[in-house]
Amino acid sequence: MDCQAQVLIKGAEGKWLLVESVSGRLLVPGSRLRETEDFVAAAQRCLLEDVGVSAEIKGISKMVHTSHRKCSKMTVVFVADEAPGTQILGTPRCKTRWCSEEEIKAFSNFVLDQHDSKLVLEAYEHVHPLSLLESQAEGGEKRRRESEGMVIERPKSRHERPLEDQLLEQAGYKKYELEQISAEFCSLCGSSDGTMGKATFTALMNQLGYPERQCDDSYRAFVNVSKSPPSLSLWGLQLGLCAMDPLTPHGDICAQFRCQYIFEFYNVSGTGRLSYPELRRMYVDICEAKGMSAKDQELLEERAQENWRLFESPDGIFLSAFLTFVGQLKFRGTSVLFRLKHSPIRREPPLPGPQSSSSSSSTNVGHLKKPPRGGLDVIRDEGVEGEDQMDTGGPVVDHLKKPAASGSRILQKASTVGSIPLSVMCEEGDEDPLRGSVGFDNKEYSIATHFVKVHRSGVVADVMTLWDLAGTEAVSGSTLESILSHSNKPGFDRLPSINAFDKKSKSKEMLSGLRYFEHMLKDDGRGCAKAAFSWGAVDMASVARCFIELCFKAIDVFASEPRLLEMSSPVYVLGDIHGNFRDLSCFEKVLWRMGPVLTPAKFLFLGDYVDRGKHGFEVVAYLFAQKLLTPSKFMLIRGNHEIRVVQESFTYKWECVEKFGEQLGVEVWEATNKVFDVLPLAAVIDKKIFCVHGGIPHPDLCEGLISSINDIPTNLPNPMESNLLAWEVMWNDPIRQDDIDASIEEQLAINNGFIDNFARGTAHMFSAEALNDFLKKNDLSHVIRAHEMKAAGFQIQQHGRLLTVFSSSLYCGASNEAACVLVDNLKIRTIRLDTT
Numbered sequence: 001m002d003c004q005a006q007v008l009i010k011g012a013e014g015k016w017l018l019v020e021s022v023s024g025r026l027l028v029p030g031s032r033l034r035e036t037e038d039f040v041a042a043a044q045r046c047l048l049e050d051v052g053v054s055a056e057i058k059g060i061s062k063m064v065h066t067s068h069r070k071c072s073k074m075t076v077v078f079v080a081d082e083a084p085g086t087q088i089l090g091t092p093r094c095k096t097r098w099c100s101e102e103e104i105k106a107f108s109n110f111v112l113d114q115h116d117s118k119l120v121l122e123a124y125e126h127v128h129p130l131s132l133l134e135s136q137a138e139g140g141e142k143r144r145r146e147s148e149g150m151v152i153e154r155p156k157s158r159h160e161r162p163l164e165d166q167l168l169e170q171a172g173y174k175k176y177e178l179e180q181i182s183a184e185f186c187s188l189c190g191s192s193d194g195t196m197g198k199a200t201f202t203a204l205m206n207q208l209g210y211p212e213r214q215c216d217d218s219y220r221a222f223v224n225v226s227k228s229p230p231s232l233s234l235w236g237l238q239l240g241l242c243a244m245d246p247l248t249p250h251g252d253i254c255a256q257f258r259c260q261y262i263f264e265f266y267n268v269s270g271t272g273r274l275s276y277p278e279l280r281r282m283y284v285d286i287c288e289a290k291g292m293s294a295k296d297q298e299l300l301e302e303r304a305q306e307n308w309r310l311f312e313s314p315d316g317i318f319l320s321a322f323l324t325f326v327g328q329l330k331f332r333g334t335s336v337l338f339r340l341k342h343s344p345i346r347r348e349p350p351l352p353g354p355q356s357s358s359s360s361s362s363t364n365v366g367h368l369k370k371p372p373r374g375g376l377d378v379i380r381d382e383g384v385e386g387e388d389q390m391d392t393g394g395p396v397v398d399h400l401k402k403p404a405a406s407g408s409r410i411l412q413k414a415s416t417v418g419s420i421p422l423s424v425m426c427e428e429g430d431e432d433p434l435r436g437s438v439g440f441d442n443k444e445y446s447i448a449t450h451f452v453k454v455h456r457s458g459v460v461a462d463v464m465t466l467w468d469l470a471g472t473e474a475v476s477g478s479t480l481e482s483i484l485s486h487s488n489k490p491g492f493d494r495l496p497s498i499n500a501f502d503k504k505s506k507s508k509e510m511l512s513g514l515r516y517f518e519h520m521l522k523d524d525g526r527g528c529a530k531a532a533f534s535w536g537a538v539d540m541a542s543v544a545r546c547f548i549e550l551c552f553k554a555i556d557v558f559a560s561e562p563r564l565l566e567m568s569s570p571v572y573v574l575g576d577i578h579g580n581f582r583d584l585s586c587f588e589k590v591l592w593r594m595g596p597v598l599t600p601a602k603f604l605f606l607g608d609y610v611d612r613g614k615h616g617f618e619v620v621a622y623l624f625a626q627k628l629l630t631p632s633k634f635m636l637i638r639g640n641h642e643i644r645v646v647q648e649s650f651t652y653k654w655e656c657v658e659k660f661g662e663q664l665g666v667e668v669w670e671a672t673n674k675v676f677d678v679l680p681l682a683a684v685i686d687k688k689i690f691c692v693h694g695g696i697p698h699p700d701l702c703e704g705l706i707s708s709i710n711d712i713p714t715n716l717p718n719p720m721e722s723n724l725l726a727w728e729v730m731w732n733d734p735i736r737q738d739d740i741d742a743s744i745e746e747q748l749a750i751n752n753g754f755i756d757n758f759a760r761g762t763a764h765m766f767s768a769e770a771l772n773d774f775l776k777k778n779d780l781s782h783v784i785r786a787h788e789m790k791a792a793g794f795q796i797q798q799h800g801r802l803l804t805v806f807s808s809s810l811y812c813g814a815s816n817e818a819a820c821v822l823v824d825n826l827k828i829r830t831i832r833l834d835t836t
Contacts, residue, residue: 003074005042006030009055011082015098017051028077029094039076040130047080052092055080059127062190075190079127164239167257171248177345178238185234195231209341214265218244221264221338225257241344250335250560259326262338263319273316280304286333307331329505335556506549507625513543514622518585533582533615535659544660544668547621551671554624557631558678564709565635565683570601570824573691575786575805576639577605579613579652583809583818584622586833591820596626596633601824604683606786606805607639607693607730610672611650612812617659620672637683639693639786640730642676643719677717681729682709685823688781695732695785696774698754698764701725704777720762731763733787734771734797734804768798775801782828784821793819794830803828 006028009017019027031046033039040057047055062077168178182192188204189196196204201222202215210218218240219232225243226236243261248254266278274282283304310330311317325331521536523529530536535543572591577584592599609623610616627634640646647653647669656672657665683691690696690706702708702725712726719726735755740748747755753770757763766774771783784803788795789811795804809818822829 003033003039003042004030004076005033005039005046006075006077007043007046007055007057007080008061008077009047009051009053009080009082011098013098015100016104017053017082018097018099019051019094020097029096030075040078043076043078043080050093051096053082053096055082057130059129061127063128077190164257166253167239167248168242170254171242171245173238173242173245173345180345181238181241182234185237189234192234195233196237197231201232201237208344217265217268218338220270221261224264225260241340244338244340245343245345246339246341247343255326255335256323258338259323259334260319262334263322265338271316273318274322275316276304276308279308279317282337283307283333285337289333289336289339332553333556335560505629506546506553507628510546510550510621510625513538513546514581514618514625517618518581540660541664544664547617547624547668548671550621550624550628551675553628554675555678557627558636558675558680559714561635561680562710563681563712563714564706565604565637565680566687567602567604567635567683567685569686570822571604571685572601573604573606573685573784573805573821573823574807575606575820576608576789576808576811577613577619578608578641578808578811579610579616579619579655580808580811580818581613581615581618581622583807583833584619586818587807587820590833596630599633601822602633602635604635604685604691605637606691606784607637607679608641608786609636609639610652610655611641611647613651613808614655616652616655617668617672620675624675635683636679637691637693638676638679638681638726638730642673642679643730644673644717645720647673673717677715681712681726682706684780687779689784689823689828690778690780690782691784692729693785694728694730694763694787695734696766696771696783697725697728697732698766699752699773701728704774706778706780728763731757731760731787733757733759733763733765734802735765735767740767768801771798771801784823784828789814789816790819791816793817793832794821803830805830807833809833 007030008028011017017029019029029046029051031042031050033042037045043057047053057078057080059079060076061079063075168174184204185194185196186192188200198216198219201219202212205215205218206212222236222240223230223232226233226239232240239257240261242248243254243258248258250258262282263274266282267274268278269275280301284300287300311321311325313321322331326334516538517535518533520532521528521530528536574587591601592603596603605623609619613619623634623636627636641650641652652672653666653669656669659665660668681692684706685691697704708725709729712723716722716726719730735744735748744755748767748769753767753773754764757765759765775781775783782801782803784805786805786807788804788806789808790804790806791814793806793809793816796802797804803821805819805821806816807818807820809816818833820831820833822831
């Protein structure tokens with residue numbers, strides 16, 4: 001066990017003696033125990049040798065025991081009075097500074113060693129006798145805990161916190177992740193039993209890149225939700241950071257907990273009821289987080305008033321009402337609120353073997369070549385010489401041992417490099433996309449909320465809810481009590497079904513409009529005739545407003561997903577569509593005629609949704625609507641035509657202006673691209689098949705590892721300038737064997753199988769050898785990509801390991817076919833579509 005004595009020294013003038021580290025940080029004087037010393041002797045040695053002051057030890061202010069991994073530490077904080085009229089004894093080893101109470105209070109940006117300023121200023125309120133050390137030596141742990149003010153009561157045991165445990169489980173916060181927060185908390189507050197004040201919390205959040213102006217409201221939310229007033233406990237910090245993590249989903253239990261934090265964050269008045277100004281502030285923050293303009297104050301006020309009237313509670317909104325309205329999707333957008341920009345913890349498990357030793361871990365601090373998605377740097381490098389150290393040759397506080405492999409207590413700094421999603425999992429989600437397919441361990445089936453009637457043709461004829469059948473023979477009396485009593489009030493766990501079958505939703509409204517667009521109407525004498533695949537006499541401004549609202553919600557969903565999607569088979573994979581709504585409609589009738597919810601497979605679209613075809617708007621409107629209805633079924637990744645500068649050189653911007661007019665058309669075009677900016681960039685099926693629009697990236701950009709794709713920032717308005725890895729996966733092509741001559745073969749050999757893409761004038765081409773290296777390094781078997789038109793709708797290349805799929809027939813006047821790929825039962829099957 002590592003033992004340490006620290007001394008709070010109060011001078012004759014009421015000032016406190018602190019030690020200033022080489023980095024300018026203020027520390028409480030302290031010293032580790034030597035082999036023959038007890039705590040009192042170590043404290044006296046600290047007084048004489050380290051700070052050179054004659055003082056009388058009065059008692060004990062704090063005694064804490066910390067246990068973390070293989071490291072155990074006991075720290076005793078003594079209180080001492082400076083002897084009147086004393087002079088500095090000899091030359092102290094440390095640079096000291098006498099600080100008044102006002103100066104200490106002003107140290108809002110400093111952390112006094114592992115204590116906040118409250119410990120110093122209130123040190124004399126609870127001074128305990130030195131005899132407590134005897135009880136500790138004799139194993140008197142119980143007596144020590146019962147001493148007034150010595151140790152704050154621990155939170156309830158985990159088995160008494162089932163809902164909190166579900167939150168942590170769904171967010172992926174297990175022992176390894178929680179220990180990182182625990183280690184940081186112990187270093188700042190002295191013990192897992194301690195509490196964190198507002199100043200310490202603010203300093204921590206600042207280092208995580210969180211705006212200081214929001215720290216007071218966040219601290220209040222952390223404390224109130226964790227029920228640990230007036231200060232924040234370790235358990236409260238763990239729960240709060242988990243709720244703020246951008247990788248924490250916003251559905252089911254996670255959504256309920258996050259909404260409690262959001263409610264407390266905005267309830268500045270502390271009345272337990274949200275007032276209109278507080279709800280309005282929430283709505284404005286939602287608009288800003290989604291990149292929507294808040295310049296039109298009149299329109300903003302109108303929409304805020306509409307949201308306020310939803311709750312029908314002029315005296316204020318209680319938490320229960322807020323949770324209900326969010327759960328029923330009446331109030332939306334909360335998934336983007338109360339988020340850190342970067343995950344505060346590392347999610348990689350410690351590596352086994354010699355890397356886990358304390359000697360090696362210190363050498364790895366802050367030098368990870370490819371850090372995980374949480375960010376790049378740690379808050380402090382514990383092994384860096386001179387950082388926060390006294391001149392005694394080591395730190396005043398021997399920091400707790402670090403989790404292995406990642407190298408430190410790993411609460412991370414915000415970084416513009418390697419950023420992660422700003423928001424996670426909006427209300428529409430029925431599955432956590434961060435973790436791929438749903439696992440069934442420790443999970444139970446439940447009766448679905450809705451049932452459907454289907455025509456012989458396969459078209460859904462009618463949809464009803466279970467509670468509509470109360471009193472009929474379809475549902476027995478015993479079922480009414482056991483199922484309907486829980487289902488008649490839709491909650492977070494019922495969101496997917498409710499949303500997918502809600503006929504009044506904007507997504508359903510858009511899909512209904514697209515059905516009208518698709519079909520021809522004959523003249524019935526009322527002037528309603530129209531050609532197929534046309535809008536006829538429809539008010540296009542209404543269509544545009546509905547679409548822009550869909551985009552507003554779609555940003556939320558796509559930004560919540562990782563940049564590299566993980567999917568499980570069966571999956572249908574579709575390539576370029578390029579505004580060919582006719583072929584997309586054919587694929588719908590063949591592959592998901594009853595709708596995605598009632599189809600066992602998932603659907604992955606590989607990009608290039610717009611340009612060249614006449615109906616790019618209708619294609620993206622359809623895909624966005626289906627995505628919002630079934631976010632875990634329809635997965636979209638970004639292609640090279642989901643970029644503004646490319647569209648301006650082709651047809652999609654012109655198409656929007658042609659359909660909606662100059663001003664509204666540009667708004668529709670920009671709304672579309674705000675969604676494109678946050679689309680994922682690649683997917684992997686069953687951890688074996690890499691799916692991408694263009695091709696594999698050059699190994700110099702990511703060492704050939706697909707995991708690096710998750711380090712790409714979520715919002716990428718201009719990938720060519722901001723992220724070359726994203727640019728390459730959208731643009732790269734396989735090189736054709738016919739194009740390889742002696743000169744090119746030599747270049748490929750020099751450049752790891754890559755060569756400049758002379759066909760496109762940007763990015764690279766890659767050889768079969770480069771593909772094999774890529775597959776081996778990532779333990780993959782195949783790559784499925786799009787990006788190139790093929791006469792048969794597909795082409796198998798590079799020794800059968802690469803498959804190109806193109807899903808738009810008669811492309812630009814050519815005679816090519818459209819195809820898709822089915823990945824199922826360890827087979828990759830191509831399906832050619834007869835679109836005649």
